[in-house]
Amino acid sequence: MTTVTPALRLTGDGAIRQEPLRRLLLRQVAEMHAAEKDALQVLAELAAAARSPRLGLLLRLHVAETREHITRLRHIMDRHGVPAGTLGSRGKRGLLEDCIELACSEADDPTVRDTALAAVALHLEHDEIASYQVLRMWASQLGMHDASDAMGMTMGEEQRLESRLIQWSAAHHRASQGRTAFRTGE
Numbered sequence: 001m002t003t004v005t006p007a008l009r010l011t012g013d014g015a016i017r018q019e020p021l022r023r024l025l026l027r028q029v030a031e032m033h034a035a036e037k038d039a040l041q042v043l044a045e046l047a048a049a050a051r052s053p054r055l056g057l058l059l060r061l062h063v064a065e066t067r068e069h070i071t072r073l074r075h076i077m078d079r080h081g082v083p084a085g086t087l088g089s090r091g092k093r094g095l096l097e098d099c100i101e102l103a104c105s106e107a108d109d110p111t112v113r114d115t116a117l118a119a120v121a122l123h124l125e126h127d128e129i130a131s132y133q134v135l136r137m138w139a140s141q142l143g144m145h146d147a148s149d150a151m152g153m154t155m156g157e158e159q160r161l162e163s164r165l166i167q168w169s170a171a172h173h174r175a176s177q178g179r180t181a182f183r184t185g186e
């Protein structure tokens with residue numbers, strides 16, 4: 001039977017123990033490091049596949065930012081003696097697989113394909129934002145302020161891409177509708 005993770009055991013006064021939470025945080029940092037490395041490959045492929053110059057640029061810029069995110073995570077791991085693993089979480093790997101499927105789903109229509117590529121990037125970034133929110137909160141609770149600051153900086157960059165992707169998607173949809181109206185003489 002699955003038991004509650006030891007990292008969430010409470011002390012007598014109801015507070016979460018610091019050392020188990022620290023171990024949990026560092027394990028999640030290593031998982032995030034592996035997940036970002038996988039995401040880096042996928043983002044580069046999305047950027048190469050994008051037909052819209054603006055979407056391609058947004059994704060390429062985020063490839064460069066993601067390299068920096070990996071470096072920040074690696075610094076935290078080095079500082080705390082965490083070895084780099086190669087396996088991200090099952091959930092993140094599953095998300096990546098779903099995203100790749102989505103990106104390939106409308107290969108015949110370049111306009112819809114770009115819409116799918118942006119949706120894939122949104123899925124990935126939204127999940128990363130949630131992960132960094134949690135990691136930053138735990139680091140802050142543990143007094144690991146350097147790690148908390150690094151996580152906050154990365155989260156801000158993920159959120160910026162997310163809002164730019166939403167803006168791009170809205171503009172792309174408006175432009176597609178305009179083209180359709182022009183073709184049909186509406």
Ligand SMILES: [Fe+2]
Pocket residue numbers: 062066124125128158
């Ligand atoms: Fe990201």
